[in-house]
Amino acid sequence: MKRLLIVAAAVASIGSQGLAPSAYAGLGAATSNNKGITYDAWCREEGNNCTISFANGKIIVNETDSVDYEDITYITKNSQFHKSRGWNGEYTYIFGIEYLESDASDVEFAEIIFSHTNTAEKFWRDLRRACRKCKEVDATQVEIYLKQ
Numbered sequence: 479m480k481r482l483l484i485v486a487a488a489v490a491s492i493g494s495q496g497l498a499p500s501a502y503a504g505l506g507a508a509t510s511n512n513k514g515i516t517y518d519a520w521c522r523e524e525g526n527n528c529t530i531s532f533a534n535g536k537i538i539v540n541e542t543d544s545v546d547y548e549d550i551t552y553i554t555k556n557s558q559f560h561k562s563r564g565w566n567g568e569y570t571y572i573f574g575i576e577y578l579e580s581d582a583s584d585v586e587f588a589e590i591i592f593s594h595t596n597t598a599e600k601f602w603r604d605l606r607r608a609c610r611k612c613k614e615v616d617a618t619q620v621e622i623y624l625k626q
Contacts, residue, residue, distance in 0.1 A: 520591040545577045550609045552576035571598035
C-alpha cells in the first residue's frame with residue numbers, strides 16, 4: 479500500500495511541476511525578427527532611389543505612397559546580367575508588382591530594382607508574404623486569381 483501511495487505522489491508531483499509541455503500561442507524562438515525592415519532600392523529604373531517597407535498590411539514607398547496587400551494582383555521576379563559591370567559582370571533583380579488602384583478599376587504596375595543579391599532574396603521573401611492571395615507559378619512568377 480505504501481508503494482502505491484509513493485507512486486501516486488510521484489505522478490502528482492510530476493504533473494504539478496509542469497514537466498508536461500504546455501500549449502502556448504505563437505512559434506516562440508522560431509519567430510522572425512525582421513518586422514519593420516526598410517529596403518533601399520531603385521524604383522522604376524536604376525538610379526531612381528527609393529525606400530520600400532512592409533508594415534500595417536501595406537507596401538510603402540518613400541514613406542508616403544502605399545498599396546494594401548489585398549490590392550496586389552500579381553508579382554514577378556526577374557534578373558538581368560550586365561556583362562560590362564565589374565570584373566565578372568553584375569546582376570540586377572527586377573520585381574514587378576501589379577496592383578489595383580484605390581478605386582479598384584485601374585490596374586497599375588510598379589518595378590522595384592536591386593543590385594545586391596541577398597537583399598533581393600529577402601525582398602522577394604517579404605513580397606511573397608505580402609501577397610498572401612498569390613499562387614506561385616514557378617520560381618520567378620506568382621499570380622493571383624480574382625473572383626469576378
